[in-house]
Amino acid sequence: MYLCTFINEFDMGIIPDRYLKELFKGTKHTGDQAKPMSGWMALSPLVVFLCVYLLSSIIAQDFYKIPISAAFLIASVYAIAICRGKTMEERIATFSEGAGNKNVLLMIWIFVLAGAFAATAKEIGAIDATVNLALRILPGKLLYAGLFLAACFISMSIGTSVGTIVALVPVAAGIAEELALGGASGSFVSTPFITAIIVGGAFFGDNLSFISDTTIAATRTQECSMADKFKVNIRIVAPAALIVAILYVFLGSSVTVMPEAGPIEWVKLIPYVLVIALAISGMEVTAVLTIGLAVNALIGFCGGDMGWTSFLESIGSGISGMGDLIIVTMLAGGMLELIKTNGGLDFIVNGLTRRIHGKRGAELSIAALVSLANLCTANNTIAIITTGRIAKDITNQFGLDPRKTASILDTFSCLIQGLIPYGAQLLMAAGLAGISTISIINHLYYPFMMGILALGAILFRLPRKYS
DSSP states (O other), rough: OOOHHHHHHHHOOOHHHHHHHHHHHHHHHHHHTTTTHHHHHHHHHHHHHHHHHHHHHHHHTTTTTOOHHHHHHHHHHHHHOOOOOOOOHHHHHHHHHHTTOOOHHHHHHHHHHHHHHHHHHHHHHHHHHHHHHHHHSSSSSHHHHHHHHHHHHHHHHHOOHHHHHHHHHHHHHHHHHHHHTTTTSGGGGSHHHHHHHHHHHHHHHHHHOOOHHHHHHHHHTTTOHHHHHHHHHHHHHHHHHHHHHHHHHHHTTTTOOOOOOOOOOOGGGGGHHHHHHHHHTTTOHHHHHHHHHHHHHHHHHHSOOOOOHHHHHHHHHHHTHHHHHHHHHHHHHHHHHHHHHHHHHHHHHHHHHHOOOOHHHHHHHHHOOOHHHHHHHSSSHHHHHHHHHHHHHHHHHOOOHHHHHHHHHHHHHHHHHHOOOHHHHHHHHHHTSSSOOHHHTTTHHHHHHHHHHHHHHHTTTOOOOOO
């Protein structure tokens, strides 16, 4: 009856929309779905990004000239274009879902508040006061090692690399500027080098702290205690930190010219001391930065260093300075969501777990698994959560120690997170210091050393005793 009515109305030149919806309800175009995307094709947006960024930089003969946001935009457009089995509207919706993921948005709010805090702190003179204090208490030869150990201690205490970077990178950039003004020169007194010292120390604590989200994720997925994981982890990364600290003492000996430290205005040290103290207490980072911003305003207004208009201007300039970083974060989130949707992450997992022989191979596969997952998610905690269950299955199947597995997950995810130019930590540090992420990576000694020793611990089956 329905079909006859439809044919009669069709003959009369009428194609009722309600009939078409009923007739084709539940029917989808399956041309693209008939050919599922291969794993390599799903991962190809990452290759496009790297090729555009690296090749363009090589052609320009300048790795700092090519905006990383431009490379991500091209790769994102490519990722949307190759997506199969979806309409254009659905592809863009998937991309937008990744760009608007709650973790991505939380990081963006942190970027906004961090930019505002850093700019207002600079306006009231807090950075200058902190730099003067550092130059006063740290002799030239121990300046670099002192900054590194301070970053290690603070990140260990607060459990977040981002919080450590927010607190210390502006100070590091200020010290680099003062060294340059004092007549010091060379690659070991540059802003990228001193910024990298802070970033390296920040990952030390992110990897070890009992309140770090990566530590929590690694131990929960492997069903071991944080204390046990710490005992294994510290034997791998403590030697790396010691080696790098000694290296910084050696490199600090090249600082023969130290600028005169200006007067220390103790009141202006309050914002940074307060931010560190509140973070150590366990307060959420957005709340910490909001309070820090309010304290900057109070000190600036009372001391006459800043009025209402200049306060708002500082906030605006700080947020604007984070603009490129915010765009990159959203583009990366959207592109990586498409990679995940198209099966790129599953392809990595299946490929790495297909052929495993022995405990050494099992541990190497877990390290590779979380590393590649981190490349595809740009978030070390998410990478651990994503691969944790698979790592647990491998651990049970090959009789691995869960404490060692948790350590591998945490260490290698932090390693990759510290070396990708689109990771939140490097983007944050670059934004606060006003430099490029690539310029920081060149000087990240601690993550490289941590990776070498972690790989050695797998190959030589170390440490042999954990208790």
